[in-house]
Amino acid sequence: MxxxxxxxxxxxxxxxxxxxxxxxxxxxxxxxxxxxxxxxxxxxxxxTNEYIDREINGQVLHAFHGGRVTWTRSLPPARRILDLGGTALGDDRGALVGMGYPYSFDEVVIIELPPEDRHGLYRTPPNRSVQLDQGQVTYMYRSMVDLADLPDASFDMICSAQTFEHVYPDAGVHILKEVTRLLTPDGVLALDTPNKPVSYLQARDMGEEVINPDHKKEYTHAEMLELFVNAGLRVVRQHGIGYMPQSVAEDRYIKEEHVRYPGLYDDIEKCYTLAYLATRE
Structure with a gap:
């Protein structure tokens, strides 16, 4: 050479x-x-700072993904699952199975916008419905606001994994009310979303209000609890993903801390991501 x-x-x-x-x-x-x-x-x-920043950024993404995998693998067994925005780009299995959901199911129905209606970051060819060893994965291309034609009490679990922040607040209120209608009496909602007081520290470093240009609103823990109550949902389990107490205390986003503490934590308000399991009241 x-x-x-x-x-x-x-x-x-x-x-x-x-x-x-x-x-x-x-x-x-x-x-x-x-x-x-x-x-x-x-x-x-x-x-060089360029190399160090690149390496840390890669570690941050790995830690963030690893924490969400841990959350996904902790979700309960369910036979019929509705996954709101659950596409995994380039993977027909979808995000839930792709991140290691361990249980067999009858069907996962993934609601996803048609590619032409998505933000440019996510505009890829449509995924195909597939039959896996775990169960059937079916895609329905529409807005996750448009759930009116789905039967009452027809899903044992409804997932919204890093998607709730992609709709406007009034749409979010509507979606949660539809979730209450669609869940079976013993069904659960599994929802994770950025924790605004922490995610904003990162967004501010980028000169932005939110961490992703397609995010319509990022929520605080208190705001999410109020939304659940108003929709007739009761939180039965809550965790933070990615513990960042030093960032909160010093009012600055510390990348190394994001890497240091992946996984699930009880001190939810000092974490990068909010994660909830909720049932009908």
Whole structure:
């Protein structure tokens, strides 16, 4: 491998981008002048703020996903499941099965917007209904507000995993009332959504009000509890996902803390994500 190829490879592996002209010339000059070895350059690349930020960002995503997997695997067995916005991009199994839901079921019905109606971040070809060893996964392409034609008391579990924040507040009120209608007497709602007091710390660093451009509203724990009560739902289990007490105390988003404390926690108001199991009153 030539020095030029080594430098190009280093930019690709450590910074995930092509080398800029000045940076490539500088590093190549160090090698040719004998002022640095290839090992020295590796240490240099992995000591840059750009590399460190990239690595931490990757760890944050891994921790966030890992916490949601833990939550998904803790959900109760159910035979008929309605998953609101439960597409997994590129995976016909859907998000619930893809994140490790462990139980067999009769059917998971996934309500998802048609691709042309989605935000550009999520505009991928439609998924296909599939028969898995666990059970049937069926897609219905429509807004998750449009549930009126589904029969009363027809689902043992209804899931909204990082989707409730994607609809406007009045639509959210309507959805929760429909959830109450659609649940069987012993059925449960499983809902997780960003915790605004913590997620806002990250959004503020990006100069935004919310962490995702498609989010219509992010909620506090108190707001979610009020919504549940007004919809005739009773919370039977609640957890925070991703414990961030130092970020809350110092009023700043600390990436390393997000990585340090993945998983489920009882101190819900100091966590990045709110997670609830609720039943009909």
């Amino acid at each position: 030539t020095d030029e190829e080594f430098i190009d490879r280093a930019y690709s592996v450590f910074l995930n981008r092509p080398g800029d002209e000045d940076g490539r010339a500088h590093n190549l000059g160090l090698l040719r002048a004998g002022q640095a070895s290839r090992h020295d350059l590796v240490i240099g690349f992995t000591s």
